[in-house]
Amino acid sequence: MFDAPHPGSVVDGYFGIFAKLRALSLLDSRTPTIYEAGLAEFYDHVIGAQVADVGVLQRVMNVPPSTRILDLACGSGRVGMPLAEAGHHVDGLEISHDMLRLAEQKRSALPADVAARLTFRHGDMTRFELSERYGVVLIGATSISLLLEAEQRQGLFQCVKRHLEPDGKFVFDIVDLRGERWERIHNYLDVWTHESDTGEEFAIVGQVIVPGTRRFTFNVYREFVDWSGTTQRAIGTSTKVRLDPDELRQELSQAGLTIVSETETDHAIVIVASHV
Numbered sequence: 595m596f597d598a599p600h601p602g603s604v605v606d607g608y609f610g611i612f613a614k615l616r617a618l619s620l621l622d623s624r625t626p627t628i629y630e631a632g633l634a635e636f637y638d639h640v641i642g643a644q645v646a647d648v649g650v651l652q653r654v655m656n657v658p659p660s661t662r663i664l665d666l667a668c669g670s671g672r673v674g675m676p677l678a679e680a681g682h683h684v685d686g687l688e689i690s691h692d693m694l695r696l697a698e699q700k701r702s703a704l705p706a707d708v709a710a711r712l713t714f715r716h717g718d719m720t721r722f723e724l725s726e727r728y729g730v731v732l733i734g735a736t737s738i739s740l741l742l743e744a745e746q747r748q749g750l751f752q753c754v755k756r757h758l759e760p761d762g763k764f765v766f767d768i769v770d771l772r773g774e775r776w777e778r779i780h781n782y783l784d785v786w787t788h789e790s791d792t793g794e795e796f797a798i799v800g801q802v803i804v805p806g807t808r809r810f811t812f813n814v815y816r817e818f819v820d821w822s823g824t825t826q827r828a829i830g831t832s833t834k835v836r837l838d839p840d841e842l843r844q845e846l847s848q849a850g851l852t853i854v855s856e857t858e859t860d861h862a863i864v865i866v867a868s869h870v
């Protein structure tokens with residue numbers, strides 16, 4: 595039905611059918627990432643509903659109620675909201691204004707006591723300065739892998755170290771791409787559909803490994819039709835890098851952090867680090 599993405603053709607972040615769709619003039623917006631404009635809603639509808647990893651993160655964190663948590667790259671609050679519901683005080687930091695808008699919308703629908711334990715602010719996880727110190731600094735949904743360069747991750751680790759309480763925990767997950775899992779993520783292509791109160795949408799999603807690198811690129815082309823029949827179209831890209839615990843151990847130690855546990859789930863490794 596679709597052209598399979600060609601392995602040698604990631605250009606400006608787009609490959610295969612996505613590169614062709616991007617070139618068409620029918621697009622209402624062209625977003626550079628999958629976390630902006632119409633694609634923020636797409637992420638929130640499709641991924642935002644998934645919570646299986648939140649329980650794992652909570653178990654691994656193993657902290658008392660009312661812990662102060664910093665949720666980096668918090669998106670639309672998928673992880674932070676259940677943590678606030680569990681009694682923690684959660685500050686979310688996020689670079690996409692569109693994701694923050696959704697997070698605020700959802701926060702305003704929460705019971706007042708839960709909403710009062712939750713804040714969202716704009717910022718870059720590789721360079722931020724907040725006045726608070728945290729019992730847990732968290733990065734969910736393997737978002738650390740969006741930091742493609744070691745210098746960006748070093749910026750993150752230095753910031754995390756400064757913001758952790760002396761016995762605080764830095765908790766994050768990475769996609770488990772060891773062994774043959776790596777090849778399996780290449781040439782993925784699918785159609786996702788979703789219906790909500792506001793309308794229905796479909797998205798063509800695909801992923802390829804960028805040839806000769808440890809990077810993999812995810813593309814989305816989404817059409818959303820509201821119940822009045824108006825169609826919005828958007829296309830976006832996101833590239834992640836394959837990280838493994840050994841290189842992270844070294845990078846973390848440069849920043850004065852050390853890995854204290856690694857927990858394997860179906861597709862990810864959840865890492866807890868603390869001050870050396």
Ligand SMILES: C[S@@+](CC[C@H](N)C(=O)[O-])C[C@H]1O[C@@H](n2cnc3c(N)ncnc32)[C@H](O)[C@@H]1O
Nearest residue numbers: 629667668669672688689690718719734735737
């Ligand atoms: C995969 S989503 C995860 C969202 C949320 N943590 C979750 O678990 O659903 C990645 C998020 O990271 C954000 N992001 C990417 N680079 C960032 C940066 N340098 N600083 C802060 N947020 C960033 C994106 O805008 C996006 O919302």
